Amino acid sequence: MSDAEGKEIIMFLDYDGTLSLITEDHDKAYLTDEMREAVKEVAIYFKTAIISGRSTDKVQSFVKLTGIHYAGSHGMDIKGPTNTDKTNQEVMFQPASEYLPMIDEVVNILKEKTKSIPGAAVEHNKFCLTVHFRRVDEKGWAALAELVEMVLINYPKLRLTQGRKVLELRPSIKWDKGKALEFLLNSLGIAESKDVLPVYIGDDRTDEDAFKVLRERGQGLGIVVSKTSKETNASYSLQDPSEVQEFLKRLVKWKQHTLGQSKKNQFIR
Numbered sequence: 001m002s003d004a005e006g007k008e009i010i011m012f013l014d015y016d017g018t019l020s021l022i023t024e025d026h027d028k029a030y031l032t033d034e035m036r037e038a039v040k041e042v043a044i045y046f047k048t049a050i051i052s053g054r055s056t057d058k059v060q061s062f063v064k065l066t067g068i069h070y071a072g073s074h075g076m077d078i079k080g081p082t083n084t085d086k087t088n089q090e091v092m093f094q095p096a097s098e099y100l101p102m103i104d105e106v107v108n109i110l111k112e113k114t115k116s117i118p119g120a121a122v123e124h125n126k127f128c129l130t131v132h133f134r135r136v137d138e139k140g141w142a143a144l145a146e147l148v149e150m151v152l153i154n155y156p157k158l159r160l161t162q163g164r165k166v167l168e169l170r171p172s173i174k175w176d177k178g179k180a181l182e183f184l185l186n187s188l189g190i191a192e193s194k195d196v197l198p199v200y201i202g203d204d205r206t207d208e209d210a211f212k213v214l215r216e217r218g219q220g221l222g223i224v225v226s227k228t229s230k231e232t233n234a235s236y237s238l239q240d241p242s243e244v245q246e247f248l249k250r251l252v253k254w255k256q257h258t259l260g261q262s263k264k265n266q267f268i269r
C-alpha cells in the first residue's frame with residue numbers, strides 16, 4: 001500500500017478468471033454476490049473500469065453495476081459510466097466498428113463448420129469472436145484449430161490470438177487492453193499526472209498488453225491472477241478470484257482508514 005500513499009488509485013479489472021471463476025460453460029461464468037459487492041465498494045472510492053474480451057453487453061449483464069466504465073471486445077468497445085439506467089451508457093470509443101459485418105459473417109461460418117466437433121462453441125463478442133475448446137476432447141483440438149485457421153485465410157483483416165482454452169479472432173488493428181487502459185487514463189484527464197496509480201488485475205495473455213503498458217510507463221501496478229508462476233509483465237500476483245475479492249475488500253478498508261486519518265488530522269491542525 002505504500003506505493004499508493006497520496007495517489008489516486010484507478011482500478012482496471014479483467015472479468016473471466018479474475019472476477020469470475022473459470023467455468024466449463026462460458027455462458028455461466030456468473031459473478032458471485034460477494035464479488036459484486038466488493039467491486040461496488042471499490043467503485044465508490046476509486047474510478048473503476050472492467051476490461052474484458054467479452055462483449056460489453058455480456059460483461060455488463062454479468063456484473064450488473066452502474067457507475068463504472070466497461071471496455072468489452074478486448075477494449076474495442078469502451079463505454080462510460082452511468083449512475084442510473086444502464087441503457088443510457090455513453091459510447092466512448094469503438095475503433096473497430098467497420099468490422100461488425102465481417103465478425104457477424106465469420107461467427108455464422110464458424111458456428112456452421114464447428115457443428116461437427118462435439119463440445120466446440122463459438123461466442124460472438126461483438127467486435128471479435130471466441131472459439132471455445134474447453135469442452136472438446138483433447139484429440140479434437142488440432143482439427144478445430146485447423147478449421148479456424150482455414151476460415152481465417154479468407155479474412156486477412158482478422159488475426160488469431162489464444163486465451164484459456166479459446167481461440168480468438170479479432171480485427172488486426174493496433175488496439176488491445178493496454179491501449180484501452182491508456183485511452184481511459186487520457187479520457188479521465190489523468191494520463192500525465194504523477195499522482196495517479198493505475199492498478200490492473202488480470203489472468204490471461206491478453207491482460208499482458210495492459211501489464212506491459214504499466215511497466216513501460218513506470219507507473220502503476222500490474223497484478224496477475226495465477227496459481228502457478230509464469231512469465232508475465234505484472235509485478236504482483238494473486239492466486240484466484242477469491243484472493244482478488246479479498247484484495248479489493250482490503251483496498252477499500254485501507255482507503256476508509258486513510259480518509260478517517262485525514263479527517264482526524266484536520267482536527268489536530
Ligand SMILES: O=P(O)(O)OC[C@H]1O[C@H](O[C@H]2O[C@H](CO)[C@@H](O)[C@H](O)[C@H]2O)[C@H](O)[C@@H](O)[C@@H]1O
Pocket residue numbers: 014015016017021022023024025026027029051052053054123125130132134163164165166168204206
Ligand atoms: O478478458 P476476459 O474477461 O478474461 O475474457 C476472456 C475470455 O473469457 C471467457 O472465456 C474464458 O472463460 C470461460 C468461462 O469461465 C471459459 O469457459 C473459457 O475457457 C475461458 O477462456 C469468454 O467466454 C471469452 O469470450 C473471453 O474472450
